[in-house]
Ligand SMILES: Cc1cc2nc3c(=O)[nH]c(=O)nc-3n(C[C@H](O)[C@H](O)[C@H](O)COP(=O)(O)OP(=O)(O)OC[C@H]3O[C@@H](n4cnc5c(N)ncnc54)[C@H](O)[C@@H]3O)c2cc1C
């Protein structure tokens with residue numbers, strides 16, 4: 001199959017890119033390993049404080065199907081249940097589809113999104129211990145209850161929002177806890193860091209649910225955090241959030257039957273003496289999100305580690321060009337943010353590519369760049385509070401790299 | 410005072426030599442530029458397969474080495490995943506049968522009781538084998554081992570006998586006084602010893618070039634596919650006869666030198682090899698080669714079409730022009746020894762190489778004529 | 793592999809029946825296997841090859857491979873990605889002999 005642009009990932013970033021490119025007459029194919037397009041939009045369902053009150057439901061399923069319809073109407077081919085396993089220069093992409101085995105393309109946009117970090121609490125492999133993403137997908141996309149009595153381990157903007165969605169769906173959410181401290185989950189078990197992160201996220205996003213934290217954030221964060229940690233319990237919409245308690249073990253013979261809970265000091269040390277057992281049949285683990293970057297390693301993109309963006313990401317400029325000519329990135333592969341930012345980045349990557357093909361004017365690229373900033377401000381969910389600093393670090397690293405490359409050439 | 414010897418290279422050959430030297434009461438220091446088994450010994454197959462080796466000096470070494478492997482786990486007190494499951498060369502057509510029959514007769518004359526069994530008998534041993542296989546060889550003595558594990562086990566056993574393992578040390582050159590090696594320079598420091606053994610596999614040529622010794626070892630790349638973990642399906646070593654036959658068939662082009670080799674690791678993954686390519690030190694994997702290997706694997710084992718590959722990797726075999734390793738003292742520099750160039754047999758030959766080199770370095774008699782392995786054999790060769 | 797009678801097929805409804813380890817399970821068209829199983833109260837999909845412990849879904853979106861099963865003879869299908877079909881046979885066992893002529 002010969003195309004102008006191949007897009008890996010049919011999440012919000014990938015589909016929006018495909019629409020922009022197809023509008024300008026390019027032949028575009030999007031591949032996705034899931035059985036339907038939409039990416040992580042498919043599981044999203046919540047009230048968006050930035051939308052008009054009468055109609056403020058952000059239903060990712062609906063948005064995804066609208067975007068997909070628009071793309072298909074413009075002639076975009078979307079191949080689902082398809083993964084790329086090798087990408088060779090300028091560019092031959094080998095895919096797992098049984099009829100189309102390779103795609104020859106002039107340019108590539110990588111929009112593979114994010115994956116969840118594992119949260120290896122003792123007993124986490126038991127049946128009934130699932131990731132927060134699975135809980136979100138099963139509740140909102142599939143409308144299936146993952147359990148009747150549920151606890152969350154890991155307290156962050158995503159897990160709080162999923163807990164609320166589950167409660168809406170009639171599931172009994174008994175509480176949210178931190179994971180027991182271990183080498184692998186150090187920051188996640190620190191009450192102080194957890195609260196600071198939440199406070200920062202709420203400060204930036206004027207969401208109803210995070211305003212509860214925001215209320216306390218008027219003063220200096222550190223003072224506030226300390227005073228808040230004196231309380232053992234905060235409730236959001238009736239869900240108890242225990243910032244000073246950790247799940248140390250998930251118990252059960254064949255599947256999850258209970259969790260063991262111990263008290264934590266402010267700094268995240270376990271109090272060995274006090275122990276409580278809570279009977280539940282499901283545990284949702286939230287370890288945070290990581291950019292899914294293996295496709296960019298397949299094309300030998302230069303990679304950089306920027307924790308403020310979520311981890312190791314392909315080096316790119318502000319217009320989403322990578323270090324490999326003809327390869328662009330969009331969405332969570334560039335750093336973890338919400339769906340609105342991913343969509344805006346999808347458009348930017350497309351315009352950046354079109355500009356390189358001399359099919360659009362610079363103004364349009366600049367406009368697309370600015371709308372990413374706007375989307376960032378309007379996002380109800382903020383995953384990494386210092387994302388803007390992260391983006392600046394990326395800009396500096398790109399310039400540094402260009403400098404080195406300039407000297408070499 | 411104890412004799413002091415420096416071993417350069419922490420592959421299966423260097424670690425084996427370090428072990429046998431330390432057993433001989435030698436004071437050993439091994440320098441490795443990365444980590445144990447970071448070179449070819451960590452990116453290869455696991456066969457101790459002897460049935461197809463040409464009668465001659467290497468076969469004699471290999472037989473002795475295979476004998477030593479039988480008791481190595483006891484000796485090193487470690488699990489090396491040793492398994493003597495036998496070995497098969499698959500035959501798909503009359504031409505291959507003819508070629509393999511000749512090979513088997515030759516092996517029988519050399520004293521190896523390799524036999525040819527029918528397709529049915531082959532499928533009895535390996536039930537998932539394709540019906541298109543008309544016959545196969547069988548030798549019960551072929552075995553396998555975990556090469557990385559074995560290199561580490563040799564290194565640990567040597568350490569127990571006070572050998573020192575200096576990892577992340579790059580040997581940059583040799584210290585030579587009056588035609589005698591007195592040590593090496595590594596990480597910009599000098600280290601002194603009574604003898605030095607070079608066991609740097611495919612990197613030997615460039616290292617010895619620094620003292621104007623020419624060694625005709627070049628890398629020969631092999632690519633390998635790894636499947637997901639499976640229940641036990643293959644208990645022996647399997648090669649395809651088509652590679653052996655294709656070498657005799659005129660006009661049969663096989664540019665990547667692909668010959669099927671399949672075995673199953675203890676954890677259940679299948680290792681599916683392999684290719685033979687002269688492409689310098691390029692160790693990338695190539696989609697054409699991967700597909701071609703996969704195609705042949707599915708031909709031999711149809712069930713594989715439903716099995717997922719989890720990764721591919723490639724390794725470099727230390728190739729010599731006459732396919733024999735180079736073992737012994739380097740005549741022009743007293744005290745300098747070499748053990749490299751085992752190409753596709755380094756795993757199989759590791760124990761005997763270690764034992765023989767330790768004997769040579771300690772000035773003892775060896776049970777083998779070492780002449781065929783001497784570096785001198787290349788002296789008159791144009792390279 | 794044991795083959796069971798193909799369940800009764802109702803073309804008019806959106807219901808889809810398939811077999812999981814010898815029992816008939818009914819789900820709704822468009823559901824992945826793992827979802828249909830869970831809505832029928834089945835959480836254990838396979839057992840770990842090494843420890844024998846039961847396993848169910850973990851990530852729900854195809855990343856972790858915890859939800860593998862043999863589907864119509866093909867091993868290691870991720871049940872959170874594979875949609876149910878009428879008469880489909882899903883098994884916790886890894887039966888790799890399928891496809892061997
Ligand atoms: C579990 C989870 C929950 C989230 N919840 C929210 C939320 O509630 N609100 C919010 O705003 N944001 C949420 N996010 C962030 C989310 O990533 C963004 O909202 C947005 O979906 C990112 O869009 P994207 O297009 O970059 O990636 P995604 O939406 O993740 O889409 C990427 C697509 O690429 C496909 N893919 C990946 N690799 C390959 C490959 N090699 N070959 C083929 N296809 C591939 C995937 O199947 C996927 O469909 C969540 C993220 C995760 C992981």
Ligand SMILES: Cc1cc2nc3c(=O)[nH]c(=O)nc-3n(C[C@H](O)[C@H](O)[C@H](O)COP(=O)(O)OP(=O)(O)OC[C@H]3O[C@@H](n4cnc5c(N)ncnc54)[C@H](O)[C@@H]3O)c2cc1C
Pocket residue numbers: 417418419420421422423440441442443444445446447448449450451452453454455456457458578579580581608609610611612616629630631632633682683723724725726727748749750751752753754755756757758
């Ligand atoms: C694909 C493939 C399949 C194979 N299958 C088999 C098989 O089934 N059976 C079999 O018997 N053999 C097999 N082989 C062959 C076997 O792998 C090699 O013959 C063997 O590993 C060589 O071991 P070595 O110790 O000589 O080399 P290496 O393992 O490469 O060790 C050399 C070491 O020297 C180090 N080094 C290099 N330069 C320096 C320096 N300047 N200073 C310090 N250290 C240095 C390197 O880092 C390296 O660790 C296979 C090989 C390949 C590539």
Ligand code: FES
Pocket residue numbers: 848849850851852853854855856857858859860870871872873
């Ligand atoms: S549950 Fe993770 S792949 Fe299916």
